[in-house]
Amino acid sequence: MNAPAAQSVSPAPQQGGRPSPPALRFDNVTLGYDRHPAVHHLHLDIAPGSLTAIVGPNGAGKSTLLKAAAGLIRPLDGVIQRGVPARRIAYLPQAAALDNSFPLTVYDLVAMGLWERCGLFGRIGQRHAPRIAEALRAVGLTGLERRPIGALSGGQLQRALFARLLLQDAALILLDEPFNALDAATVADLTALIHRWRDEGRTVLAALHDLELVRASFPQTLLLARELIACGPTDVVLTDANLARARRMSEAPDPHAAPCVRAA
Amino acid sequence: MHAIYAWLIGPFVEFDFLRRALVGALALSLSGAPVGVFLMLRRMSLTGDAMAHAILPGAAIGYLLYGLSLPAMTFGGLAAGFVVALLAGAVARLTQLREDASMAAFYLLSLALGVTIVSLRGSNVDLLHVLFGSVLALDDATLILLGAVAVITLFSLAALWRPLVVECVDPGFLRSVSRAGAPTHLIFLVLLVLNLVAGFHALGTLLAVGVIVLPAVSARFWARQVTGMAGVAIIVAALSGWLGLALSYHHGLPAGPAIILVAGGIYVLSLLLGRVGGLVWRALPGRHLEA
Structure with a gap:
């Protein structure tokens, strides 16, 4: 097989002007x-x-x-x-290597998504509470904020990890x-979120x-x-x-x- | 009332050396216990034990050259601890040996070397001092050292809290958002060695790790979150120091082992009665809830 020329995955044909960089x-x-x-x-x-x-x-x-x-x-x-830029890339590994015996609440797990904004030392406080609550609502976990992550079902954990992705606000x-x-219900909900990211112009x-x-x-x-x-x-x-x-x-x-x- | 005063408070009012011992024990509790919580959560409790043995030859060389000198033994202990931690990490990275196995190899080597060095010059009394410390003979310099280690540890933990927690829960995530993982691990090992060296002056190399690990594993049975666990661990460690010293005074027990025995007793009680997963509560679960 010959080395193929670069193939391209594009959402829509570029209209007129220069194509945007990949x-x-x-x-x-x-x-x-x-x-x-x-x-x-x-x-x-x-x-x-x-x-x-x-x-x-x-x-x-x-x-x-x-x-x-x-x-x-x-x-x-x-x-x-x-x-x-590297800091605008979010990556969710397969069956995240999460230590779910660790004493951490769902709220804190989701709040990790603010890392890019708050960094190593920045304060995560009341200021961010509405955004975290909104992310939890978007994945349907409202009410489970105080649950330890070890008490979540597989589907709930994946929803929490998607909420963390929401807060990461990544471009890719x-x-x-x-x-x-x-x-099926979880897959449908999370697929809807992925479509929302696409509509917001993010690359998935x-x-x-x-x-x-x-x-x-x-x-x-x-x-x-x-x-x-x-x-x-x-x-x-x-x-x-x-x-x-x-x-x-x-x-x-x-x-x-x-x-x-x-x-x- | 009077009996309680006489038992728990009287001795400390009366004797200066007991007050010093108490201050030393409290300083150790403040810094060692939270370090122990992270050791436990990172599944490194036995690493703490290994590191405690690893500092022995450094302290022994300091002792061989300068006698029972605080700075010499402190710097020797710190140096030996860092060398073993770095060597074990390097061997784990460069060969197929896991970190726990290479750590075990180095600490055994270290322990044998340390005991040999102490025996070369000292008497059995000196060996006992190094192995079991002398919490009842803390001088000003040692107390300042314990206090300084407590301050450094608390400030470092406050600064590193987030990466420490995230690295325990989801190391993959930390790697994807930040390069803080490796430096965090290293600084944490430095804090561990600092606390072991501080504890070594009071409790000796064999028992120093006791006030670090036992309060932490007890706290696991009382708190559901890391912050609470650190708080409970500090209280357990401080209580152990206080009760242990009182026990040793009233019953003529060696002070260091008495402190660790009290901490061990609190652990057994927590294991049985702890509100979070204690054995008694497991045996008598309440009726399940509606939702």
């Missing part, structure tokens, strides 16, 4: 661990204000891609350009399988497994199987042919793989 640009990016690539030679632009689902089989590199976009791992090769939001093990990238949900709620899709299979409008990307190609991708890294010689 929120994220992957320029021949290879990501991986111990030199074994998890994502291979990726060329990709994510347009500002787009709402994109990342789809692919297990081991396709979805989480790796999001971590790299968040700046948590370095590319083995290539360059990632971010159109937004990266969600790694945010709907795992949640019931979410790794997802549920293709029905992607077809119904995500206008753009990026199909990944360690290589970029396709990206663009969801109905164009999620064809049987593309999905079959993604499934054929082998999962295990070859322990004897030779150094990659593909042209950069």
Whole structure:
């Protein structure tokens, strides 16, 4: 396969003037661990204000891609350009590694989202109470402010983490399988929030497994199987042919793989 | 009434050395107990124990060179504590050994080295002093040291409270919003070593960690939030110091172990009766609520 030219995910055709710079640009990016690539030679632009689902089989590199976009791992090769400053990127990891035995209330967990505004030492006080209450209301957790986080159900915890994302007020939001093990009502509520972010002009990238949900709620899709299979409008990307190609991708890294010689 | 006064307050009014011991114990409670709360929440309680042994050779070298000198033993202890903490961290990062395993290796080495060094020159009395401290013989300089450590610890904890809490709950989140994680961990280890060295003068290397860890694990049974836990831990530590000293005075017990024994007693009581998850309340749960 030839290295494809940069493919672009854009919310709407640009009218007339200059196209705005991408929120994220992957320029021949290879990501991986111990030199074994998890994502291979990726060329990709994510347009500002787009709402994109990342789809692919297990081991396709979805989480790796999001971590790299968040700046948590370095590319083995290539360059990632971010159109937004690092402090305006919010990243919600898959099943957040949260110590829920820690004696913390829901209110305090959500208030962490004010970090960018209050920093290490700034006071979080009455001044911020209305914003925190509004975020809790938006995710439907009003009344549970004083609950310890250990007493929340899986769905309630994920709602609280979305409330924290709301307060982070990020321009680029990266969600790694945010709907795992949640019931339909929770998924519907949180999807509505994601749409609200899109309407506010934020760029959202979410790794997802549920293709029905992607077809119904995500206008753009990026199909990944360690290589970029396709990206663009969801109905164009999620064809049987593309999905079959993604499934054929082998999962295990070859322990004897030779150094990659593909042209950069 | 008179009996209570005679038992709990009288000795401290009468004897200067007991008052000094009490002031030292209170200063240790103020700083050590909140550090212990974070040790517990970070699942590092046993690390505290290991670090307590690790400071021994440094203090022993100070002792070997300058005798029972406060500054020499303090600086020696601080240096040894930092070296072991940094080495254990570095080994954990560079090899496949986990931090707890490499910490265990270094502290055992440290402890053996320390006891050897003390024995080279001193008598068994000196060894006992280093291992178990001398809370009944605190001079001005030692009290100032304990007070200074308490002030430094409280101000540092106040400043670092947020990153400490966030790093315990959700380290991934802290990494994504700030680079404060690694420095916070390091400063916390420094505070731990400071408190161990301060506690070492009063209670010795073996028991210093007792006033740090026991009040914290007791507090877990009384408070639901971190702030409350730190408050309860301070009260438990202060009570242990006071009751322990009184007990040691009236019954001729060694003072340091008496303080730790009282703290241990409070822990057992908390474990049984604590309002937050104590065993008795678990055995007799009330009827469940409607919602």
